[in-house]
Amino acid sequence: MTARVGVLHGLGLHCHSEALAAYRSVGAAACLVDAGAFLAGHFDLGSLDLLHLSGGFSFGDEGGAGTAFAQELRAGPAWMALLAWIAAGGRIVGVCNGMQILAASGLLPNIAGTQTREIELQANSSGQFVDRWVRCLWQLPNAPAEFLEMPVRHAQGRVVPLSPDLAERIDELQLAVLRYVDLGDEVSELPPANPSGSPRGVAGLLSADGQILGLMPHPESAMSPLQHPAWPVRRRLGDLPEHGDGERLLRWLVGPFCQRGGA
């Protein structure tokens, strides 16, 4: 099955061109979805298997990262259609601002199943935007662990559950599938390995039903080995891979992620 992917763009979401090229490079049938048309309920989600919320600064991040977009989404005609599509098995991945939107709209992690906000993406511990490559532990429930290297580029990346209870539930359900690790491959809470200082090293989360994934690092910018900052020295040493690590993550998104049964 060729996964049908829609990459949301516009109104400040601007990482769409590289995301579109990335999905096409792994064999998906990918198209752009205009954010304005989507919010107005003019886009038929039924034509998609996976909706990708690309990074950027939706509505300039006024009132908090992803907040304004989430409010308009929940208040507008697209919301009920989106929930119905998810119930029918639709998958969503939100990268960076996309994850912030998913969190603000209550879709991630949605442990209570009521689409109420459960986590916040708070300001980085440095108080600043940071662009840096990170190494992450990618650990799906009942699957072998992998390490992925990708860039992060955000100012608000600390994944903070709104209650200690929720933090525990996230652990129990093993939803923190992506976590920052240090040079010794241990989960890190400290910059620079964990550039936001995100508690428990959380860099990405799966929703409780397993249909929605949020990631702060950008897999679509880690597709070619030449995007990695150490590519020249790795090439000299003979260990330059054929693809960037983001490619493995995208193959999982358009393959197993789309095909797994719902919760």
Place this chain on the structure above:
Amino acid sequence: MTDSRTEALPLAASDAELLAVSEQRRLNLNLAELRAIVQHFRGLGDERRALGLPAGPSVCELEVFAQTWSEHCKHKEFNAIIDMKLGSGQAAKAWRVDSLLKTYVVRATETIRDKYQRAGKDWVITAFDDNAGVARYSDRHHLVLKVETHNAPSAIEPKTGATTGLLGCQRDALGTGKGGARLIAGMDVLCFAPPQPVAALLPGQLDPEQVARGVVEGIAAAGNLTGVPTVAGAVIYDRRYAAKPLVHCGSVALLPAEYPNGPGHLKVIRPGDRVVVVGGPTGLDGVHGATFSSATLQTGQAASVVPPGNPAQQRRLLDLLEQACAQGWVLGSTDNGAGGLASSVGELAQLSGGARIDVRKLDAKSPEIGAWQLLLSESQERMTLAVPPEHVLAVQQLARAQRLFAADIGEFDSSGAFAVTDGDRLVAHLDLRFLHGGVPRKHLQAQWLPPIVREPELPALDLDQTLLQLLASPNIASREGVIRRYDHEVQGGSVLKPLMGELGLAPQDAAVLRPEPDAWRGLAIAHGICPKYGDLDPYEMAAGAFDEAVRSLVSVGAVLPNLQHATPWVGCDNFCVPDSVYHPEHNSDGRKKLGALVRMAEALFDQSVYFDVPMISGKDSMKNDFRAGAVKLSVPPTLLVTLVAQLPDVRQVLSSEWKAAGDLIYLLGPTYDELGGSELYALFDKLGARVPKVRRPQAKTTYLKHNTAHERGLLQSSHDLSDGGLAVALAECCLGAGLGAQILLPGDGLSDLAWLFSESHSRLLVSVAPGHAAAFEAAVGETAALMGSVTFEPRLQVLRRGAVLIDTEVAAMTRSWSMGGLL
């Protein structure tokens, strides 16, 4: 509210009255210009009565002249007639320059184009006559390049000034040709006063650290929110930038070669096409920006002339233009920057031969705003488009979807006039030819005398400590604190990032981008700027800046342009100088300042033509001073050269850091005793005398040898030598790799200090795998000198004549370099 139609300049006014009007309305028009305007209006007579307008220029008309004829828009000093004298007495050389721009910049580009046109290989498409330069890139796309400055606004509102600076430069690229180019890179070259030593602030002057932090924050906001990667730049420190910071903002974009309605780079506007203003609403912000930025900053200047920027709104504007142009709905576009609609419509109207607009049709922030203010408003994130009548509705629909305005405010015509109405009332009717061609030429005096200088005596030095001090010094220390606040990877095209290597610490000579994910073609972007040499010799300073940009591109693997395989390089020049117009009281050294500028322009011509690198756009900023009472501060004359080279295959580029222990280290290009203006001397607050000189033939030989060696795949790393000379370049290659180096310097006649710290231009430090050494030496011959080898032990050791000059751990160097960063 002044009635825009009121007569502002009575035709019978005396000289004193004319000047009083200019002063009162803050027009910055001089007497010759005011007289020219009066003269022009006297000749109109009955025509004015017939139009129902006063005999003299109306308020609105006079304001349009002030904006259109401002230094910012018309570059009166860069286009002046200059009598230049080099040296003094009998040996003096005197000549007349008929426009610096034409003589030294445009003529260089034309010379190169002629040569390549004859071979059928000219790659320049548009130079100097649009908002940005355009060059050939691929079958599908042209390359668009522009670098602007936003110095005066950044001096009083650092964050806002820098944000609007970068956003404005984006719109310059966006408003080139028909418009809608995709922005693929941003750049920022920032010149600040260092926070130390602390200098007493003059009234109205901001703390240098506050300026620097605000500017960086402003650039970050603009670049990050618009999704345009900020890939290249520099931060330069000199105490004299306390007068004004220099905030250079650059844009690189890809413009579709063909739109459904014709070639992307051509604006084709016919009578009957509509004038459509798209973007945000129009308010009172930034009225008088062009005239303000053409003047010396003074105590108490209001920040209200700096319009606020809205990067989120701009991002939607980028999306709108890209979509509208791709549909073939736009015939031409231009930014509403300095001078607002007065400039943008006034310029576009030249293409059809006239225009008539009603400013009341604008989406105004308030109905109270006067007509002339609507016309001059510099509210940001607005573009003026020429749209055929049948597509206006479609453009407006697209704008609504982007939550932007699109006001149809009038029509292009062939009347020969730029007419402005306020509703039905005519408030301005200006002859286009006079508006754009009537400004009187300035006639200025210039002289350059070489300074009397000598080499300083330095105390005995602990060279390890000296190297660590240099690594921590303002002009050399790590820029990581700035670089990581900018998104330099959005769009996914970065191949050489500002910092590379496993540790993300290795500084690079140029940024390399691969803008299309389905092609290996790409481009390299580099800057050259070295104002510190200007006090010794402005010619060599400017030549050095050019050379720095050239050698940086050669270093990453770009091939010098040549007639056999034209590999297009293009450039942009930015001159920022203090007030260079002689005045016996206010600017007694004005001739010398202008003399320095002439010498800089001469160097630009010589370098550009010698290396076949044409400038395709540029900008001059002429009044970079700060005055408080009797005290005047002036920036050092500064030339920024930005070069872009095309690369057939980005997989072949070279990074700067060492790759493997055992690789051999060579220095390409000769070293001279040229410590004048060096960072070494700056540690001791000395200037010295022997300025680094660019020896063009030798430089070209070095670069061609580097090209040959690289084409044969013989190089593992390459780094250019600049601030801090060989010692600092060696240190940077080590700390970026976490590897060391063992170096044995030649025992020739140069001093140890000259070998280690001389900043002679046109040199490159390369590493070569041992198996390639013989082939490399055969390829480059005597251009290269073997210096030593890369070591696994992270330690830099430099030996000479049996003595150890430097023996330092890489960790210590990294610490100094990282801690020294001021931002």
